[in-house]
Amino acid sequence: MRLTIIGACGAWPDAGQACSGYLVEYEGFRLLVDAGYATVPRLLERVAAGQIDAVFVSHGHPDHCADLNPLLRARTLRDDPAGPLPVYSPPGALDAVLALDRPGMMAGACVPHEFTPGDTFGIGPFRAETRSLPHWVPNAGVRLTAGGRVLAYTGDTGPSPAVVELARDADLLLAEATYVDEVPPDSRSSLSSARQAGRYAADAGARRLVLTHLQPGTDATAARAAAVAGYDGEVGVAASGLVFDLS
Template identity: 75%
Template sequence: MRLRVLGACGAWPGAGQACSGYLLEHDGFRLVVDLGYATVPQLLRHVGAEQVDAVFVSHGHPDHCADLNPLLRARALRDDPPSPLPVYALPGALDAVLALDRPGMLAGAYELREVTDGGAFDVGPFRASTRLLPHSVPNAGVRLAAGGRVLAYTGDCGPSPDVVELARGADVLLAEATHVDEVPEGSRRHLSSARQAGRQAAAAEVGWLLLTHLWPGTDPAAARSAAGAGYDGEVAVATTDLVLDLP
């Protein structure tokens, strides 16, 4: 399993960067997890739009799904459009982004497959299982297994024991860490810090902790240090073009 980070900024993309987006590859199958602002230009540096085999979207905030629109346009508005793209998301999560174009324009470009809390399903060679995690809108964390390796991804979420259960024994926990340490009071139910992610990674006994969704301008070293205070495994910060191979 190979993970390539397309973008990892929280809320909006910093200069030359992109919001949440991740390309997972295994046995020639390409699964994109989240497609936030500016992720499609990053994606197209590595694969053609027609080469994406499936998309999973954690929730409907635009910094996680806005670039589904240009990906679908790149597939639909060509002389030889590929078969409809399977897109996995919670019910209603993609209503806004799918309504950006005139009715029917992209209808043949995708096949929407709704996921549920606790659901398990196959996406190519990946075995996926989902768990609702607390956020300001419905948010599906996902656990993806392939080739004997496991990656768990939180989407955006406040601290929850369900994160630990989602990530239990995973090789990699890709965890939202918008803030370094203290989460502002108004966001504490909906967002997490690097320090909290470290504690949850330790409780879940994961092999790697990869912090993502940092607020633009956040010092990556400070985030790593805060996470490392409660977790003695490997900690890294997701950045565009970071590649992690899980042998």
């Protein structure tokens, strides 16, 4: 299993960067996990739009799903359109982005598969186990298993023991860490810090931790140091273009 970071900014894309987007590959199957602002240009530097086999969207905030629209356009508005793209998401998460085009313009561009966070299902070669994690809107963390390897991804989440369940013995935990240490009071139930992510990884026994969704302008070195304070495994900070081999 291989993970490529397409984008990793939280809330909005910093200059020259992109929001959440992660390409997960196994035996030739390409799964895009989240498609936030500005991810499609960076994705298309690596693969053609028609080579994406499925998309998983953790929740309906635009920094996680807005670029599904240009991805579908890139697959459909061409002389040799790609087939319908399977897209997995919590109920209603894609309503806004799928309504951006005029009725009928993108008919057949995707096949929506809505699931309730907590469901388990297959996506190509991957077993996808989801968990409901606290956020302002319904958010699904996902545990992807293939070839005996496990990638756990939180989406955006406030404090929850379900994060530890999601990441139990994972080969890699990709964890939202919008803040370095203290989460502002108005966001404490819905977002996490790098320090919290380190504790999650330690409690779960995850083999590797990668911090993502850092707010633009956040000091990545400080974020890593905060995570390392509670976790003695390998800690990285997601950045566009980084590749992690889980084999």
